[in-house]
Amino acid sequence: xxEEGAAPLVPPPGETPIVVxxxxxxxxxxxxxxxxxxxxxxxxxxxxxxxxxxxxxxAWAAASGADRILDAATLHASLDEAIADCQRxxxxxxxxxxxxxxxxxxxxxxxxxxxxxxxxxxxxxxxGPERAGLEAEDLARADALVRYPLNPAFSSLNLxxxxxxxxYEWWTSADATPPRVLQTHKTRVATxxxxxxxxxxxxxxxxxxxxLRNEAKRPGMVRNLRHWFTRGEVTEQELRTLHGVVAxxxxxxxxxxxPEKEG
Amino acid sequence: xxEEGAAPLVPPPGETPIVVxxxxxxxxxxxxxxxxxxxxxxxxxxxxxxxxxxxxxxAWAAASGADRILDAATLHASLDEAIADCQRxxxxxxxxxxxxxxxxxxxxxxxxxxxxxxxxxxxxxxxGPERAGLEAEDLARADALVRYPLNPAFSSLNLxxxxxxxxYEWWTSADATPPRVLQTHKTRVATxxxxxxxxxxxxxxxxxxxxLRNEAKRPGMVRNLRHWFTRGEVTEQELRTLHGVVAxxxxxxxxxxxPEKEG
Numbered sequence: 001x002x003e004e005g006a007a008p009l010v011p012p013p014g015e016t017p018i019v020v021x022x023x024x025x026x027x028x029x030x031x032x033x034x035x036x037x038x039x040x041x042x043x044x045x046x047x048x049x050x051x052x053x054x055x056x057x058x059a060w061a062a063a064s065g066a067d068r069i070l071d072a073a074t075l076h077a078s079l080d081e082a083i084a085d086c087q088r089x090x091x092x093x094x095x096x097x098x099x100x101x102x103x104x105x106x107x108x109x110x111x112x113x114x115x116x117x118x119x120x121x122x123x124x125x126x127x128g129p130e131r132a133g134l135e136a137e138d139l140a141r142a143d144a145l146v147r148y149p150l151n152p153a154f155s156s157l158n159l160x161x162x163x164x165x166x167x168y169e170w171w172t173s174a175d176a177t178p179p180r181v182l183q184t185h186k187t188r189v190a191t192x193x194x195x196x197x198x199x200x201x202x203x204x205x206x207x208x209x210x211x212l213r214n215e216a217k218r219p220g221m222v223r224n225l226r227h228w229f230t231r232g233e234v235t236e237q238e239l240r241t242l243h244g245v246v247a248x249x250x251x252x253x254x255x256x257x258x259p260e261k262e263g
Numbered sequence: 264x265x266e267e268g269a270a271p272l273v274p275p276p277g278e279t280p281i282v283v284x285x286x287x288x289x290x291x292x293x294x295x296x297x298x299x300x301x302x303x304x305x306x307x308x309x310x311x312x313x314x315x316x317x318x319x320x321x322a323w324a325a326a327s328g329a330d331r332i333l334d335a336a337t338l339h340a341s342l343d344e345a346i347a348d349c350q351r352x353x354x355x356x357x358x359x360x361x362x363x364x365x366x367x368x369x370x371x372x373x374x375x376x377x378x379x380x381x382x383x384x385x386x387x388x389x390x391g392p393e394r395a396g397l398e399a400e401d402l403a404r405a406d407a408l409v410r411y412p413l414n415p416a417f418s419s420l421n422l423x424x425x426x427x428x429x430x431y432e433w434w435t436s437a438d439a440t441p442p443r444v445l446q447t448h449k450t451r452v453a454t455x456x457x458x459x460x461x462x463x464x465x466x467x468x469x470x471x472x473x474x475l476r477n478e479a480k481r482p483g484m485v486r487n488l489r490h491w492f493t494r495g496e497v498t499e500q501e502l503r504t505l506h507g508v509v510a511x512x513x514x515x516x517x518x519x520x521x522p523e524k525e526g
Contacts (some may be wrong), residue, residue: 034423038417039417039418049420052308064419100445100500101441102443103445108442149434150304150431151303154302154329158423161299163297164428171413177368177412178371180407181365182364185362
């Protein structure tokens, strides 16, 4: 689904948060995390003591084209070394316990990262190893912890999924797409005049075929039809199609003579 | 990171949206999608013509314990069959083109699914095959399409990641966690009286050791210290530790005699 030749543009360090994978175990997950980073517009990856060493080809295989992120990833012996130049550090932690610390939602964390980067602070987002997450010593190095609101009965999150949620929230925090739009392609929503023009055509044919012959019921039936045609933001192109449908059905009726209902 | 023995509670059909994977290719992704569903509180899975048949053991291996979802998943020959009993159908589509249709963000879709399920409508969320996503014929069966706001230069989303984002938004749409809280474990944020008590202790010792002996600079230095100690919502427990730190440093100084700065 990726466009050929499209590659992530890499912003200067400091403009987007740095993702720090602390003691990651599986190269597949490192690659999938890089792909998720690219999805959400995060580009700077630092690896602290990956269990199986670095680089590992399986990471590139799992990255589905987010190679630049892996190519530029840096390797660090310790978390302290990885975050030495950072000014704001958030640590993801599904169950912060026995600690006195600010705890953010993923959305809250994204908002704070936007604020901090806008102020020129270099930010890091820490993700722990697959099996057990960040350790207490890691968490003590974070300004705040991030706990995603998720099903407490099943909160085991794959590492790349955890990165995906934060990358998605990072992107979304600067996104202004309205929650619902009607995509009208090359047409537009019909005007009331166009709609009434079609209603006139439809009702004339329905009168001609006798569908509306019950005078007592006619106003209610017409209102019902009008409600249906106004409910879904019909477009100008769709009205043209509907004009054609009505005309064609009417011609079919006339070819067959008077409709059976009236026969 | 999952708690032993914890399993997702399965709500009755209709109370949570049904996830429909249309012609999924890889069993690993079906399993990872089930795990992501459990993370976000989605439980009903329907599979339309999986490429490699069904069931497939690899799906269970990738589900990391979300077995109930896979056990209960139903197999369907066509999309029409899979959604026959549904009343609201949303189709995920990274690039809806040449179609006249409502397009929702993931967040907008989650809000509409909450509304629709609250009204008792049975809802379905469609995800297409890994390679190319839903086809035009599939999209024409959806009431609205869902396009996630993501990096347009790298919008290739793994199938399970796509499910994760919607599952996360579904859960979050009913979550009221504040974006930032200070988790204070067994203590609480200190009162101003407790803080001033500590400041008095600290300043007395700093006066005793001569650190504040410059009378002209003293008020500014005290203000700076007060700013620092008030900035981070210090807790009552932390103040007790800091009292101990000050007392212990002072005793060390007294054991060594007068500090060197004054010697």
